[in-house]
Amino acid sequence: MNQLSDYHRDRVQAVLAASPLVPVIAIQNAEDALPLCRALVDGGIRVLEITLRTEHGVRAIEQIRKAIPEAWVGAGTVTSIAQYRQVESAGAQFVITPGVTEAILEFGVTSEAPLLPGISTVSELMMGYAFGYREFKFFPAEVSGGIPAIKAFSGPFPDVTFCPTGGINRKTAADYLALKNVKAVGGSWLTPADAIAAGRWGEITDIARASLADL
Structure with a gap:
């Protein structure tokens, strides 16, 4: 079994350290990608998780990587190795999955784009742990036990x-x-x-800034 390298762990740790809040971004209209991400960055967000929940995700990653180099730009809702390869080619700086398979965990060990695997159980965590993963997405957090569950994992x-x-x-x-x-x-x-649909980009900047100030 291949083991996760220090390089991959360092990259994931850098992403998580760059911003305490990670927006889950689903691009419904291609033309919204740049102004939306710019609004978030203007509000102090430094990590952008662009999901593959819509057909515009991969193209948006390419676009935002070029247009906003100061942000960490990654892919979310990656559910297959084919998608992993797509976003890697698009320039994703990290990959987040909603869950795990052994194949995806193994692929992430050697991928150019480091993986933050999604887990909701101890068994899934142990699967990733065996490959050397120590950083995980906990999803769906609230319905999977929330704060008490995360405390118990420790x-x-x-x-x-x-x-x-x-x-x-x-x-x-x-x-x-x-x-x-x-x-x-x-x-x-x-x-x-609603703010995205109406192009109220200043409102999104205000939400990002206020959310960070609440922490």
Whole structure:
């Protein structure tokens, strides 16, 4: 079994250290990608998770990587090795999955784009742990036990840290970040659909800035 390198772990740790809040971005219209991401960065967000929940995700990663070099730009909702290869070619600087398979964990060990694997159970965590992963996305956080679950993980796995995502909002983000084994929190409250649809980019900047100030 191949083992995760220090290089990959260092890169993932750098991503999680760059911003305590990671917006979960689903691009519904291609022309929104750049102004939306620029609005988030203007509000102080330094990590952008562009999901593959829509057909525009891969192209948006290419576009944002070139246009906003000061941000970490990665891919979320990656569910297959084919998608992993696509986003790697598009220039993704990290990859986040909602769950894990042994094949994806193994691919991530040698990928150019380091992997933050998604887990919701101890068994999935142990699968990733065997490959050398120590940083995980905890998803869907709220329905998988939330803060009590993450606290419980720290007993048998004191060297593991998390980026919980799923059901977290601006009011609860700080409570998650108060845990020693949480390095960042992901959420979609930073990208409200109505503001994006109306092109209210200043509102998104204000939400990002205020959300960071709450922490």
